[in-house]
Amino acid sequence: MPAPDTAPTRKGRALLLENIHADAEALLSEAGWEVETASGALDEAELVERLAGVSLLGIRSQTQVSAKVLEASPDLRAVGAFCIGTNQIDLFAAAAHGVAVFNAPYSNTRSVVELALAEIIALTRRLTVKDRAMHEGVWDKSATGSHEVRGRRLGIVGYGNIGSQLSVVAEALGMSVFFYDTTDKLALGNARRCGSLGEVLEIADVVTLHVDGRSSNSGFFGQEEFSRMRPGSIFLNLSRGFVVDHAALRRHVESGHIAGAAIDVFPSEPKGSGQSFDSELRGLPNVILTPHVGGSTEEAQEDIGRFVAAKLRDYALHGATTLSVNLPALATETAPGTVRLAHLHRNVPGVLAAINGVLAGAGVNIESQQLATRGDLGYVVTDIAAPAADEVGRRLQELPETVRVRQLS
Ligand SMILES: NC(=O)c1ccc[n+]([C@@H]2O[C@H](COP(=O)([O-])OP(=O)(O)OC[C@H]3O[C@@H](n4cnc5c(N)ncnc54)[C@H](O)[C@@H]3O)[C@@H](O)[C@H]2O)c1
Numbered sequence: 001m002p003a004p005d006t007a008p009t010r011k012g013r014a015l016l017l018e019n020i021h022a023d024a025e026a027l028l029s030e031a032g033w034e035v036e037t038a039s040g041a042l043d044e045a046e047l048v049e050r051l052a053g054v055s056l057l058g059i060r061s062q063t064q065v066s067a068k069v070l071e072a073s074p075d076l077r078a079v080g081a082f083c084i085g086t087n088q089i090d091l092f093a094a095a096a097h098g099v100a101v102f103n104a105p106y107s108n109t110r111s112v113v114e115l116a117l118a119e120i121i122a123l124t125r126r127l128t129v130k131d132r133a134m135h136e137g138v139w140d141k142s143a144t145g146s147h148e149v150r151g152r153r154l155g156i157v158g159y160g161n162i163g164s165q166l167s168v169v170a171e172a173l174g175m176s177v178f179f180y181d182t183t184d185k186l187a188l189g190n191a192r193r194c195g196s197l198g199e200v201l202e203i204a205d206v207v208t209l210h211v212d213g214r215s216s217n218s219g220f221f222g223q224e225e226f227s228r229m230r231p232g233s234i235f236l237n238l239s240r241g242f243v244v245d246h247a248a249l250r251r252h253v254e255s256g257h258i259a260g261a262a263i264d265v266f267p268s269e270p271k272g273s274g275q276s277f278d279s280e281l282r283g284l285p286n287v288i289l290t291p292h293v294g295g296s297t298e299e300a301q302e303d304i305g306r307f308v309a310a311k312l313r314d315y316a317l318h319g320a321t322t323l324s325v326n327l328p329a330l331a332t333e334t335a336p337g338t339v340r341l342a343h344l345h346r347n348v349p350g351v352l353a354a355i356n357g358v359l360a361g362a363g364v365n366i367e368s369q370q371l372a373t374r375g376d377l378g379y380v381v382t383d384i385a386a387p388a389a390d391e392v393g394r395r396l397q398e399l400p401e402t403v404r405v406r407q408l409s
Pocket of ligand 1: 112
């Protein structure tokens with residue numbers, strides 16, 4: 001059981017690995033943390049060694065934060081994944097040790113939207129074919145098969161963060177937007193919601209996939225869906241590699257039924273830069289292949305740096321868990337002139353009464369209190385007029401349901 005955090009200051013040491021953007025270091029240093037950085041990932045043993053005395057850890061996709069690392073790092077309070085995915089972190093073990101995990105789900109939305117738009121224009125204009133001919137020394141000045149995107153119909157499948165932003169920007173270029181989403185989504189601008197995937201496929205000149213990675217989406221776009229697309233239409237996938245049957249796409253490009261395609265994500269992707277890449281889509285005309293770079297821009301990296309560092313800071317200072325991927329969400333800042341007790345516990349009946357019993361028994365006056373739950377976890381933040389005695393922290397920590405107690409002044 002971790003000891004309660006009752007020290008008057010929450011600031012301490014932060015460790016940022018894997019070349020996280022410099023803005024993250026600047027933000028945490030400015031807020032009072034002593035920040036150490038390293039350019040690469042660390043293996044399990046190195047990580048445990050470096051985490052002694054470190055309360056905030058920042059990683060990207062290569063550092064594995066396993067249950068063993070979390071078990072062996074009692075000083076750790078929060079982990080920031082400076083990326084989108086959090087598969088590299090044992091979220092369950094983190095929650096069990098009272099370690100909050102944050103990521104940056106929205107920082108690269110615009111980058112994906114801009115790449116999709118660039119590709120829609122390039123493919124509709126057949127720029128890839130013109131470019132290849134020029135490099136081969138052929139001057140092919142002809143308008144045949146080249147179109148403006150203005151007035152063309154864009155079909156968006158998956159109207160989430162990316163799909164809906166693409167909808168707005170594509171309309172600004174004069175495209176007519178149609179979309180299909182499995183959940184009821186509000187249509188933005190003049191976009192029109194379709195009742196089925198088939199409806200989008202039959203109406204759109206360009207079909208672009210922006211669905212999430214739920215397992216039921218595996219292989220959901222294949223022979224039947226390509227066949228339903230309009231002859232001469234364009235296809236894009238910048239969502240997940242496993243959602244599209246590439247053999248079916250190849251057949252439809254070779255037959256000319258699909259006039260062009262852009263694919264950024266693949267069922268199996270090389271682990272790192274410089275490694276060889278193979279796909280049945282290589283060598284096809286008017287097909288743009290990119291190495292999963294939809295969200296990879298310097299702007300997105302900068303935004304991720306600031307966004308995740310701010311989440312770590314706000315959690316450390318105020319116990320704010322908004323957008324945490326593993327703890328119940330509570331947002332507010334500590335009220336001026338008060339001290340906050342942040343109590344993470346197993347979500348069973350009676351814990352709130354037990355916490356308040358401890359506080360009442362010690363004569364502590366509660367200024368405000370909030371509770372949030374998420375699955376097996378409950379989180380209570382209680383603002384009190386003056387710092388509580390160490391004994392109060394100890395008694396709260398000793399409640400059988402307690403995962404972690406922090407006093408934030
Ligand atoms: N290429 C890249 O570099 C890159 C970068 C960021 C995100 N992505 C991927 O882009 C995708 C979209 O990201 P997002 O942030 O917009 O996600 P999101 O969760 O906000 O939106 C996904 C939407 O798809 C809908 N959906 C799921 N399955 C569907 C189906 N079968 N048919 C119709 N609608 C369906 C959901 O209801 C949701 O509205 C994700 O798969 C994400 O991993 C790729």
